[in-house]
Amino acid sequence: MLHVTSLTKRFGDKRAVDNASFEVGKPTMIGIIGRSGAGKSTLLRMLNRLSDASEGSITFEGAEITTLRGAARREWQSRCAMIFQQFNLVPRMDVVSNVLHGTLNRRSTLATMFNLYPAQDIHKAIDILDRLGIAAEAPKRAQALSGGQQQRVAIARALMQDPQIILADEPIASLDPMNAQIVMDALRRIHEEDGRMVIANLHTLDTARRYCDRVIGMRDGRIVFDGTPEQLTTGVARDIYGAGADFSEAATSTAIETLDRPNAAPVVPA
Numbered sequence: 001m002l003h004v005t006s007l008t009k010r011f012g013d014k015r016a017v018d019n020a021s022f023e024v025g026k027p028t029m030i031g032i033i034g035r036s037g038a039g040k041s042t043l044l045r046m047l048n049r050l051s052d053a054s055e056g057s058i059t060f061e062g063a064e065i066t067t068l069r070g071a072a073r074r075e076w077q078s079r080c081a082m083i084f085q086q087f088n089l090v091p092r093m094d095v096v097s098n099v100l101h102g103t104l105n106r107r108s109t110l111a112t113m114f115n116l117y118p119a120q121d122i123h124k125a126i127d128i129l130d131r132l133g134i135a136a137e138a139p140k141r142a143q144a145l146s147g148g149q150q151q152r153v154a155i156a157r158a159l160m161q162d163p164q165i166i167l168a169d170e171p172i173a174s175l176d177p178m179n180a181q182i183v184m185d186a187l188r189r190i191h192e193e194d195g196r197m198v199i200a201n202l203h204t205l206d207t208a209r210r211y212c213d214r215v216i217g218m219r220d221g222r223i224v225f226d227g228t229p230e231q232l233t234t235g236v237a238r239d240i241y242g243a244g245a246d247f248s249e250a251a252t253s254t255a256i257e258t259l260d261r262p263n264a265a266p267v268v269p270a
């Protein structure tokens with residue numbers, strides 16, 4: 001399905017992604033972990049063609065992605081929708097219009113200029129918002145929503161494109177633990193119910209372990225681990241993060257786990 005072969009991105013002398021290779025045979029939920037600067041965002045941006053590869057190849061269902069231009073590149077970008085840490089919504093625009101923005105690639109210039117949306121697209125947008133539990137927010141301005149709600153609007157906008165792949169760049173890094181859990185649950189459900197591939201950059205180990213079928217670990221641009229959550233032992237994690245013997249998993253925890261345990265001690269702010 002997806003084949004990434006010897007993918008490299010150079011910025012001057014620096015190899016932000018260095019000879020990365022992996023294959024995904026079927027829709028899978030994959031977490032990419034690694035410390036800040038390891039190359040996670042650069043890898044995702046190359047997959048989506050927001051950024052050009054310096055070397056290497058990406059193929060999806062047999063077609064080469066790295067060389068796509070113009071309309072073919074835009075068509076690829078709708079097949080693999082991307083969501084971001086900062087949601088990237090239009091803050092003053094209402095929620096449903098933000099979601100309908102996901103259809104921009106396939107609308108005529110005239111329809112875009114006059115803000116005309118087909119009724120079936122509007123119904124589809126509302127249905128998607130409903131599925132994500134935020135249909136009631138549809139008429140509100142995006143800026144009036146909580147971070148977790150805004151990220152779900154961004155997911156809804158991505159789903160409007162009916163993508164085969166969802167690329168999520170640190171989707172929960174700006175959220176509190178409860179909203180982080182809601183957003184990760186939504187991504188997992190979309191993967192399981194729709195059979196879409198989800199590749200998410202995650203800065204915390206526990207989230208990757210809990211939600212993903214497969215984890216890819218990056219260090220200094222290289223893929224240094226590719227396996228199941230069970231194979232991701234503390235020793236392996238220490239290697240990925242380049243940490244010493246004092247490495248503590250708690251330091252990379254989102255505290256999502258504690259939400260599930262009714263008897264867990266309350267988290268006391270420092």
Ligand SMILES: Nc1ncnc2c1ncn2[C@@H]1O[C@H](COP(=O)(O)OP(=O)(O)OP(=O)(O)O)[C@@H](O)[C@H]1O
Nearest residue numbers: 011014015016034035036037038039040041042043
């Ligand atoms: N446009 C750019 N120009 C120059 N260097 C860049 C550029 N984008 C990324 N880099 C560098 O490439 C390396 C990888 O960055 P990248 O953002 O992919 O890492 P990351 O693992 O996603 O980290 P973070 O979690 O902090 O976003 C870093 O050293 C970064 O400084």
